[in-house]
Amino acid sequence: ATQPYDDQNIFAKILRGDIPNSTVYEDAFALAFHDINPQAPHHILVIPKGAYVSWDDFSARADDAEIAGFVRAVGNVAREAGMVAPGYRLLANIGQDGHQEVPHLHVHIFAGRPLGPMLA
Numbered sequence: 500a501t502q503p504y505d506d507q508n509i510f511a512k513i514l515r516g517d518i519p520n521s522t523v524y525e526d527a528f529a530l531a532f533h534d535i536n537p538q539a540p541h542h543i544l545v546i547p548k549g550a551y552v553s554w555d556d557f558s559a560r561a562d563d564a565e566i567a568g569f570v571r572a573v574g575n576v577a578r579e580a581g582m583v584a585p586g587y588r589l590l591a592n593i594g595q596d597g598h599q600e601v602p603h604l605h606v607h608i609f610a611g612r613p614l615g616p617m618l619a
């Protein structure tokens with residue numbers, strides 16, 4: 500199992516509305532907002548509304564409706580932002596070697612320029 504969920508992490512505070520964010524998408528399963536330190540012209544983070552530390556925690560514990568809802572939400576964000584035709588990149592960092600900094604599952608969406616080859 501992974502670490503216990505820390506409900507004081509920054510994305511938990513964003514979900515609770517304790518700190519502001521620039522919401523670009525919200526539904527029953529997910530919230531999407533702009534990354535505070537964008538690495539591409541469009542850099543959006545999509546997070547599940549449930550309390551999950553990482554992709555590992557989510558895929559192990561979330562029920563099927565949450566998993567389906569989250570996957571669909573990530574697609575919706577990109578589609579509604581007009582990213583599909585030019586293309587975009589999804590990224591999830593998991594754990595220490597994955598350089599995950601915030602312990603609430605998030606999927607990065609990068610778009611708005613040719614992104615080049617994937618970096619190791």
Ligand code: 5GP
Binds near residue numbers: 509536
């Ligand atoms: P990680 O390395 O965990 O995959 O990525 C964490 C991301 O969260 C980073 O890209 C960082 O810029 C972003 N981030 C950290 N704190 C905040 C915040 O308070 N607000 C927003 N919108 N993004 C944040």
